[in-house]
Amino acid sequence: MHRASLRELHRELAAKRISAVELARTFLARVERFQPRLNAFITIDAEATLAQARAADERIAHGDARPLTGIPVAHKDLFCAKGWRTTCGSKMLANWIAPYDSHVVERFAAEGAVLLGKTNMDEFAMGSSNETSHFGPVRNPWNVDTVPGGSSGGSASAIAARLAPAATGTDTGGSIRQPASFTGTCGLRPTYGRVSRYGMVAFASSLDQGGPLAKSAEDLAILLDAMAGFDPRDSTCMDRPKADYAGALAGGVKGLTIGLPREYFTKDLAEDVAAPILAAIEALKRLGAKTVEVSLPNQHLCVPVYYVIAPAEASSNLARYDGVRYGHRAAEYADLNDMYSKTRAQGFGAEVKRRIMIGTYVLSHGYYDAYYLQAQRIRRLIARDFTEAFAKCDLIAGPAAPSVAYALGAKKDDPVQMYLDDLYTIPINLAGLPGMSIPCGFGAGGLPVGLQIVGNYWDEARMLAAAHAYQQATDWHTLVPPGFD
């Protein structure tokens, strides 16, 4: 049952061959069994999960089985879920119970999905290895001595180990696509403004976007159908019609032109990663796609620009954690300023502090123009590069990460080295485009490699159709890490 697709699970549930409660118990048992090995979850509440499953069974009994009714979904622990602890992987929010539902949680609840638990993540989504979590690192089921990627590492690890049939994540600089690549799972970051950020703990507001992680493109489409849509409570959520993602899956790749950015296939890309990516592109050609070389001349500036804009927005967003209205407060302090400073020194981990300080600096008097405005100007140049590339192609393909998963602790002490690894995912966030990663083979150490597919604005349906066509012809996405089948 844990290897079944969402469509198969739906069929079983609707036909009452299994109940939502049985399904929830199956996955809760797997979570419990593998949690000590993977640490993929921060909060599990079996009673609350089973109560939702019972409600789903009632709904199914009344003949109202929607595609996700009774399906367990694990949420990254930055989506507020009423009554559930929502920690964002931080000591600052370690005991915070969300008093309301995020739009995404609300949408899944409306479909009758069952909340399976809250998944581990890098603290405030700042990290690429899931090692900055206050609740300890997550492990990659393909090799538990390696990282699962981050920041949605808990969700990715849970999908890879088949602890959950579906999960959510957020992607500010690659936090869905890079862990999907490292764990051999599928993850999609939608166009900026496609999924409401309401109730999603904010990191960098002009870059953050929620999206699904799952075993296949087909499952991603079903999940995106539930998540996407207009929400007036997010002022940057766009009011435009949603495509029928699941309905458009059969579109295929025949006749599509796939752009290959010259700047993505350089010495920065490890050979063991390049080989499966190039093989996947050949497979797409056999399925009827054409390829064309495109150029993203400002590619080398993406990481520097991101590490101005994201920390700047983070320093502003995280100013709210001051020990007054919610979250951690220092036990002892001299005065108000001391209370703020001690609360924040104790509540935030090292990476979050670094980013807040960089953000504070680049926004401070005398430096704003040289750093923040300059970064925003180059951001436009980066977005223009993509507009020009998409004049020549329908989709862009390349790697999601420059290497396979690395050993736990390998990059922990060198923030800049870790930042540089985001070179293939960050540009998409800066431009506001949709992107996804799907498994396409294995590299060094038998660890998964992800193919990144980037679409033009609002073109998620076409990306999903291409990925689905690839997955109809290949079986990488069906492989389960040894010991977790």
Next chain:
Amino acid sequence: MLSRDQVLRIARLARIEVADSEAAALERELNGILDLIGRMSAVDTQGVEPMSHPEDAAQRLREDRVSVEDQREAFQAAAPQVEDGLYLVPKVIE
């Protein structure tokens, strides 16, 4: 390059206490990040409009009316210290 004093000033602005034992590592790490960011400075961006939203969309305005009910009690239940519906902080004015 940020000096030790500049690092400590930034920390004060960010309201994050830095222990003496942490200052050296922090100085090194922040300078490493600024070195990375510094690659931007050589780019000629004259005449390029700064981009803050991928679609250059303007903030949507809505009618000025009550849209959510009062949930003060639920929200204040999470506060470290409240009294009579007010958040308590250390005394600010002598």
